[in-house]
Amino acid sequence: MTVTRFAPSPTGYLHVGNLRSALFNWLIARKAGGTFILRLDDTDPERSKEEYVDGIREDLEWLGLTWDREERQSARLDRYADAADQLREMGRFYEAWETPTELDLKRKKLLNMGRPPVYDRAALALSDDEKAALRRNRGTGVWRFKLDQERIEWTDGILGDVSIDAASVSDPVLIRQDGQVLYTLASVVDDTDMGVTDVVRGADHVTNTATQVQMIRALGGHVPDFAHHSLLTGPTGEALSKRLGTLALRDLRARGIEPMAILSLMARIGSADPVELRGSHDELIEGFDISRFGSAPTKFDVEDLVPITASVVHGLDALDVDEALSRAGVPDRLRKPYWSVVRGNTATRAEAGAWWPVFSGHATPEIAEEDREFVVKAFEMLGDPPYADDAWSDWTNAVKAETGRKGRGLFMPLRLAVTGQARGPEMADVMPLLQKKPSFD
Structure with missing residues (x-):
């Protein structure tokens, strides 16, 4: 065996x-x-x-x-x-x-002679009387x-x-x-x-x-x-x-x-x-x-x-990170859908609840001064939750038609205003889980 x-x-x-x-x-x-x-x-x-x-x-x-x-x-x-x-x-x-000092001197001598620093077995040549004397002294x-x-x-x-x-x-x-x-x-x-x-x-x-x-x-x-x-x-x-x-x-x-x-x-x-x-x-x-x-x-x-x-x-299930979700305050009924949305943007188990402030309405929005007027106008066009599965597309299409913005200039300021993050889960998945309409001063 x-x-x-x-x-x-x-x-x-x-x-x-x-x-x-x-x-x-x-x-x-x-x-x-x-x-x-x-x-x-x-x-x-x-x-x-x-x-x-x-x-x-x-x-x-x-x-x-x-x-x-x-x-x-x-x-x-x-x-x-x-x-x-x-x-x-x-x-x-x-x-x-041999003492450590004596052994070190022997090694150095052998190395200086170009020989491997191998113990010379001097102890094998000691007589019984010499051994007895060493035991008494050392x-x-x-x-x-x-x-x-x-x-x-x-x-x-x-x-x-x-x-x-x-x-x-x-x-x-x-x-x-x-x-x-x-x-x-x-x-x-x-x-x-x-x-x-x-x-x-x-x-x-x-x-x-x-x-x-x-x-x-x-x-x-x-x-x-x-x-x-x-x-x-x-x-x-x-x-x-x-x-x-x-x-x-x-x-x-x-x-x-x-x-x-x-x-x-x-x-x-x-x-x-x-x-x-x-x-x-x-x-x-x-x-x-x-x-x-x-x-x-x-x-x-x-x-x-x-x-x-x-x-x-x-690749973890919500139950695998339940402790972190509980600690973050994610309600039981939302843990599974919440985790399915954010897990691809989570690096460790301990960070499993890190996105919950976004969904609970406590995220700190990030709004560039040049985008503030645009974001204010866009949020006036957004109703209160719960949001439907197509809320993000409906909202951005309406804002695009109203303001003429498109592409990154349309989507990024709104993502930052909702989540406070430039990267993260798909906004189409985020919106249906928002518990409060994002707000800012």
């Missing part, structure tokens, strides 16, 4: 960058009829917050990305300790005491996984055949000096124990994947099928990382962006297929193919979500 997972750290709110991994893994699981796990990487007790855990759940639920089970890594610390003991017994886990060290220095290869679902020389990679630190288990170890143990079959994540994790492949094999697990999606950039190719704080899903939700707009865009950008608004999650699932995605950085512009959201809103 296909098993995927999304493993966010509850150290902040979800943003469009990590949503991509969540969506791809969810789509793979749902398309295969498998299991999607929400796995909270909360092993950092200082930075992990319950408000972010709640926020992650809330964002995923808002998007409709339901999960089949939830796991918390903080509840599995004993299991990680067992795995660490297993690696020690195999001679694949060793303690090291306390517990970090624990590193000893890589077999050979090529690590896998066929990536997006990148194709990948081959990385483990000799060009530093032995990864899996347990910090303060005892905190790092994601690399926790993820490997979890993927193995939970039977994860497919992992999709960002291209910045390729090197991590190489080390994890060796760790999974060392622990006797099954290596999942990996796929590394391209990283998002800004609309001009700039790094998106500096802007992620303004691209939190909760901020997009507050702005009125629709869930299906976000999902439709994220399920296609970076692929060979055009972005198309999908009407349901089932349509997203049916049209998803991980092999259609490329490795080149993918440009993302949050403003692209605006017209897609408008398209979603234009």
Whole structure:
């Protein structure tokens, strides 16, 4: 059975960058009829917050990305300790005491020599007495996984055949000096124990994947099928990382962006297929193919979500925006006809009632001084509501015959006087719903 997972750290709110991994893994699981796990990487007790855990759940639920089970890594610390003991017994886990400053000096020296800045494994050459002295002077060290220095290869679902020389990679630190288990170890143990079959994540994790492949094999697990999606950039190719704080899903939700707009865009950008608004999650699932995605950085512009959201809103029924209509004061009996007239000119659900002041007679008219005499004359020729379906054509034809105005010079001043807006719904549709005759001083 296909098993995927999304493993966010509850150290902040979800943003469009990590949503991509969540969506791809969810789509793979749902398309295969498998299991999607929400796995909270909360092993950092200082930075992990319950408000972010709640926020992650809330964002995923808002998007409709339901999960089949939830796991918390903080509840599995004993299991990680067992795995660490297993690696020690195999001679694949060793303690090291270099300070950050010492490591930085080593890296700079190697770079100056034109060599890759790989950890030199100096800790492996320490005698027992030297280790004991370091423990007395510096306390517990970090624990590193000893890589077999050979090529690590896998066929990536997006990148194709990948081959990385483990000799060009530093032995990864899996347990910090303060005892905190790092994601690399926790993820490997979890993927193995939970039977994860497919992992999709960002291209910045390729090197991590190489080390994890060796760790999974060392622990006797099954290596999942990996796929590394391209990283998002800004609309001009700039790094998106500096802007992620303004691209939190909760901020997009507050702005009125629709869930299906976000999902439709994220399920296609970076692929060979055009972005198309999908009407349901089932349509997203049916049209998803991980092999259609490329490795080149993918440009993302949050403003692209605006017209897609408008398209979603234009297809909604009055019941879908009932809360906004109620808040605006639209009477029950008029909500359905009102919404059918204005929805094509409404950008978000929250704006569904924005046109009601026009229909209720509380719009602020806009009248150019040169048109005032014409508008006064025209309104003298307009009776009181209710107006018939052909009221607009009858009125404008009568005004045209009386004043000689035609075309834009006839229609635009009257539209502005009635609605206060130069653009909007067809006036022929507006007139029958007017509750009061427009007035102005």
